[in-house]
Amino acid sequence: MTSRTVLNSDDIGRAITRIAHEILESNHGTDDLIILGIPTRGVVLAERIAEIIRRNGSAMPADFLGRIDITMHRDDLARQPVRAVSPTNIPAGGIDDKVVVLVDDVLFTGRTVRAALDALNTIGRPRAVRLAVLVDRGHRQLPIRADFVGKNLPTAKDERVSVLLSDIDGSESVVIEQ
Amino acid sequence: MKHLLSTSELSREDAIHLLDLSDQMAEVNTREVKKLPTLRGKTVVNLFYEDSTRTKTSFELAAKRLSADLINFSAKGSSVSKGESLKDTALTLAAGGADAFVIRHSASGAAHTLANSGWINVAVVNAGDGTHEHPTQGLLDAMTMRRRIHGLGATAQRDLSGVSVLIVGDILHSRVARSNIHLLKLLGAKVTLVGPSTLMPHTELFEVDVNLDFDDALAANPDVVMMLRIQTERMSGNFFPSEREYVRNWGLTAERFARLKPKTLIMHPGPMIRGLEICSEAADSPQSTIVEQVANGISVRMAVLYSLISGERSLDV
Numbered sequence: 001m002t003s004r005t006v007l008n009s010d011d012i013g014r015a016i017t018r019i020a021h022e023i024l025e026s027n028h029g030t031d032d033l034i035i036l037g038i039p040t041r042g043v044v045l046a047e048r049i050a051e052i053i054r055r056n057g058s059a060m061p062a063d064f065l066g067r068i069d070i071t072m073h074r075d076d077l078a079r080q081p082v083r084a085v086s087p088t089n090i091p092a093g094g095i096d097d098k099v100v101v102l103v104d105d106v107l108f109t110g111r112t113v114r115a116a117l118d119a120l121n122t123i124g125r126p127r128a129v130r131l132a133v134l135v136d137r138g139h140r141q142l143p144i145r146a147d148f149v150g151k152n153l154p155t156a157k158d159e160r161v162s163v164l165l166s167d168i169d170g171s172e173s174v175v176i177e178q
Numbered sequence: 179m180k181h182l183l184s185t186s187e188l189s190r191e192d193a194i195h196l197l198d199l200s201d202q203m204a205e206v207n208t209r210e211v212k213k214l215p216t217l218r219g220k221t222v223v224n225l226f227y228e229d230s231t232r233t234k235t236s237f238e239l240a241a242k243r244l245s246a247d248l249i250n251f252s253a254k255g256s257s258v259s260k261g262e263s264l265k266d267t268a269l270t271l272a273a274g275g276a277d278a279f280v281i282r283h284s285a286s287g288a289a290h291t292l293a294n295s296g297w298i299n300v301a302v303v304n305a306g307d308g309t310h311e312h313p314t315q316g317l318l319d320a321m322t323m324r325r326r327i328h329g330l331g332a333t334a335q336r337d338l339s340g341v342s343v344l345i346v347g348d349i350l351h352s353r354v355a356r357s358n359i360h361l362l363k364l365l366g367a368k369v370t371l372v373g374p375s376t377l378m379p380h381t382e383l384f385e386v387d388v389n390l391d392f393d394d395a396l397a398a399n400p401d402v403v404m405m406l407r408i409q410t411e412r413m414s415g416n417f418f419p420s421e422r423e424y425v426r427n428w429g430l431t432a433e434r435f436a437r438l439k440p441k442t443l444i445m446h447p448g449p450m451i452r453g454l455e456i457c458s459e460a461a462d463s464p465q466s467t468i469v470e471q472v473a474n475g476i477s478v479r480m481a482v483l484y485s486l487i488s489g490e491r492s493l494d495v
Contacts, residue, residue, distance in 0.1 A: 069202070072216040072244075072484070082179075082489035084195075085202050087334070122211040 007151060007174035012134065012165075015150030016045065019132050020052035022148050027099055030061075032127065034098045036068045038116055039086040041105040043067045044167045045134055049103060063091040068102070068123075073115035088119075095124040101148075105163040107133040110144035135174055137161050181293045181302045182482050184311040185361040190337070193320070193364055198334055199481035200321050200474070206243070207477055217246035220277040220487050225268070226305070227253040227283040232448055232472055233305050233314070237280045240479035246487075249274070264288065265297050272298040277487045279303070286310035286353075301486040303479075309351050309412065314482060315447055316357030318475040320365060322467045323402060325474070326443055339366035344395050346372040347406035347428060347455050350379045351413070354447045355406060359384050370395055373428055376417040377408075392428050396437060403438070404445040405430050405456045421454060428455070435460040443467055 007015070027033050030053060037046030050065040071077075071085045102116050113131060120129060132148035137155045151174070155161060160177045164170075179192065188196075206214060222241040226234055234250070241248045251271060253259075258267060268279065278301040281289050286308030293302035306312040324333045327341060343362055349355045349371050362369050363386070370387040371378065372395045381388050389395040396403075408417075408424070418424045425431065430444070435457060438444075444456075444466040452458050461468060 072206075072214045072488075077216065077488050078219075079490055082485055085199055085484070087202055088205055118215065122206075122209050122213065124210060 001177055003175050003177040005173050005175050006153060007135075009166075009172040012150070012172055012174065015134060016048050017052055019134075019148045019150055020049045020056070023049065023101055023130070023132065024053060024056060026130070026147070030064070032098045034064050034066065034091055034095055034100045034126070036066045036090075036100055036102055036116075038102060038104040038112060039067060039069055041163050041165055041168060042103045044165045045105060045132075046103040049101075049132065061091075061093070063093060066090045068116060068119055070112060070115040070119050073118040075111060075115070090123055095120065095126045097125070097127045099128045099130065100126040101130045101132055103132045105134050105165075106161050107131070107136045107144075107146050107149075108139060108161070110140045110142035113144050114142050134163055135161060179485055181289075181304075182313050182486065183289050183293055183302065183304045185313045185316045185357045185364070186311070188313075188361065188364065190364050193317075193361060194335060194337065196317055196478070196481050196485065197321050197324060199484065200317065200477045201325070201333055203477040203480040203484075204474065206480070207473070212243055213245060214243065215245050216484060216488055217241070217244040217277075220246045221249065221275055222246045222278045222280060222483065222487075223249045223251060223271050223276045224305075225251050225271065225279050225281045225283075227258070227264075227281075227288070228306065229254075230282055230305070232475065233282065233312075236472070236475040237303075237305060237314075237479050237483075239476050240483055243476070244480055244483060246277070246483065249276070264292065265295070268292055268298055272300055276300050277491075278483060280305050282306045284308055303482060303486065306353055308353065309356075310353050311357045311360075312353040312447075313357050313361075314475065314478050315354045316361040317482070318471055318478040319354075319358055319404070319445060319447070320361055321474045321478055322445065322471050323367075323443065326467060326470075327401065337365040338362060341367040341402065342398070342400045343367050343369050343402040343404060344372050344400045345369060345404045345406065346392060346395075346430070348377045348408045348417075349373050349381075349406070350377045350417075351409040352406050358404065359386055370398075370400070373406075374418050374424070392434070396434060399439055400442060402443045402445060403430065404447075405450070406447070407449060407451060407455060425454060430456045430460050432457045432459045435463070438465070440465065445471060447471065 037043035066089045069086045069088045130147040133146045134150040136149045137153045162175045166172045280303045282305040288307045289304035
């Protein structure tokens with residue numbers, strides 16, 4: 001198995017900062033903004049994006065960061081062993097009429113995002129939903145695209161893209177393995 | 179996990195996992211749309227040979243909130259009255275393509291028989307078998323204790339170490355007591371059984387404390403007092419002289435309730451008989467978790483159904 005590192009720790013930091021600023025810019029500030037991470041690594045990325053927004057945005061509501069588990073909305077549950085479910089945490093004000101930014105590490109087939117959109121439906125009706133990902137590796141199976149992308153990464157279908165984050169993995173990089 | 183037949187066969191890890199998952203299901207139950215597509219296309223059969231209000235509707239809601247199709251079968255008014263056996267009833271209902279059977283039966287071991295006889299290749303959940311076990315009740319009681327004692331949002335991965343629990347009343351006939359004893363001990367709680375000696379089973383097997391004197395047991399300031407109903411439908415003969423004497427010795431009366439710490443939880447699996455094993459003051463107090471237990475029951479049953487039938491179907495029978 002060969003593996004090559006495509007983003008190092010500094011690259012990841014820069015990408016997250018850029019995404020945070022793009023979110024602020026497209027939303028014209030922090031009004032009605034909600035950031036929701038998709039477990040596992042999307043949650044960590046969402047926390048970091050929120051931290052940057054908090055430092056730069058004016059009058060940020062305290063409760064604009066959350067997490068949304070999509071396991072129970074997956075379309076492949078019956079094809080695999082039982083999957084673990086992780087907690088969902090929605091900011092106290094809810095998501096009705098807010099602008100929700102979903103955050104995930106890798107955008108691949110698009111099925112996770114479809115599940116996340118379904119999960120949002122059970123919670124409320126946002127004014128708009130945006131998608132932020134650290135890496136877009138292509139090979140979509142559904143008509144879904146990201147609004148904020150850290151890095152577009154051309155890959156072969158059989159390659160594996162792993163995002164390592166210090167909070168979870170102890171080190172920080174994006175690696176392609178074959 | 180292929181079946182849920184008793185809490186005695188759960189590992190600590192399984193139990194904590196189910197309780198954590200139940201808390202996540204409880205979050206779903208607070209949403210505006212209390213429905214997940216998770217078990218779409220799966221069929222759950224409620225197979226009830228005994229009367230039930232709580233458990234049956236709870237499993238029904240759990241299955242529906244996960245989008246499973248549900249068949250409600252009650253022995254009353256079915257071909258059971260014509261003499262059809264459990265095996266043939268199960269085969270008939272499974273022929274429609276069932277993924278899980280939820281069974282309540284007056285015979286201890288009925289769920290085990292259904293799961294292990296080889297009649298059907300379907301997940302089996304024991305919803306109460308005779309005087310044996312009622313595992314989802316044990317789980318929902320543990321869930322309720324975790325949420326009250328540790329606080330909402332602080333329950334993940336936690337057990338019940340150091341929590342002292344009195345289980346009071348008709349232990350002999352109580353499957354709720356058995357499921358609770360196994361599970362609470364597994365989670366590190368200290369269990370004491372209280373009741374008349376005539377309603378006490380052979381407790382050596384459980385390895386728990388027994389105290390026939392309710393007032394003496396209350397003096398130790400337990401964290402939880404769980405009252406049980408006297409199951410007259412399972413009694414042949416007299417186990418105590420009169421109801422008045424039972425209330426005097428083992429009922430949670432207003433006077434006994436007033437002696438408890440304000441933080442002591444009052445639990446009851448229901449149905450409760452007010453004025454007999456529990457007084458209204460205790461049942462309706464803020465310390466009472468009786469209504470919460472019912473709500474938590476839905477979350478626990480969603481977690482159990484998810485754990486048993488959401489994944490790919492195993493081929494082993």
